[in-house]
Amino acid sequence: MSNSDVHSRRLKATPRGVGVMCDFYAVKAENATVWDQKGREYTDFAAGIAVLNTGHRHPKVMAAVQQQLDCFTHTAFQIIPYESYIHLAERLNQCVPISGAVKTTFFSSGAEAVENAVKIARAATGRPGIIAFTGAFHGRTHMTMSLTGKVVPYKTGFGPFAGSVFHAQYPNALHNVSVHQSLESLEAIFRSDISPQQVAAIIFEPVQGEGGFYIAPPAFVSALRALCDRHGILLIADEIQSGFARTGKLFASEYYDVQPDLITMAKSLAGGFPLSAVSGRAEVMDAPEPGGLGGTYAGSPPAIAAAHAVLDIIDEEQLCARASQLGEQLSATLRSAGCASLAEVRGYGSMVAAEFQDDSGRPSAEITKAIQLQALAQGLILLTCGVHSNVIRFLYPLTIPQPQFDKALQLLKEILREH
Incomplete structure (x- = not known):
């Protein structure tokens, strides 16, 4: 059956609210390559929106999941627990950049992790208020x-x-928003909307994902920590897109001298299987009553098995170092392309973004979309993002073979030269 036949069926069977970028349908994938129904090959610089830092179908992930499937698929941890869940919590407790005693609980999606981080913060503080930021993306559920x-x-x-x-x-x-202006906007909220004594938590992304891969300046993060400490507010770092070696460190929070109280994670945690987590200071994590946290599929056994394999792969294949190496190569390519519309290249490790403007210096979604479509037509899958939809974000698997990466960068450079 052709891509067009399946496309017609999709329009009839699924709602338009589920936006779809590509006009082809995947039938096979391996590491950084996807094949469609016609056998056409694509290099995947989207990786399921940062879910596949270890690539499509990494052999160790597949083997770990298969081993788990041979044992059992589901019990619901709250009913019949299993040791692998506990072991993964122990591993993450050692990994996250939070000092002292740490505890971790698992869910299925990033939105669930954020929802539960809010619940934990409210239970721990007895306060209702939550402050987030412009450009943030935390999920599609009601709270997120x-x-x-x-x-x-x-x-x-x-x-x-x-x-x-x-x-x-x-x-x-x-876009002319200084650290001082950002902090002043927080003080304005305290003056006009809610007193700091009623705020449970401030949630931020160390590197904004959907917002455009903007990096939180160190001075800003330090000031957030100090503000939270002054008012008894908890600090939540949303690392759902930036976690698990993407930025050149296991977590982007490691770039800062201060630590959050809670960290949310998902996406590349389980190499393509649905799993998310909240880790945090033990006394904060223990605030909800028994039964207040959980979910039927929370901490699914196959996903837990996959996550153990992912942590092993990141360590054994030195993916943090590789993320930095690939990111430096990508950034150099972008800057040397001679693209007049390229306003900025930024990022940590392989969480790299290219932002585009028109001749008058205004954000240009049109130029960005044209580059994305031209790349797709030549077999390179790219994602856009940003409040103005004028940013291309690069999320290739960190396991991508070097020759394939080099070829993709050469194609990208040729496309950028035309703009």
């Missing part, structure tokens, strides 16, 4: 959509939103 700082398409038509949620400005030098 409320936290998200981008209206189209995530919030359009879905209000009213959750209460006691407020948005401060995220620092962004390219």
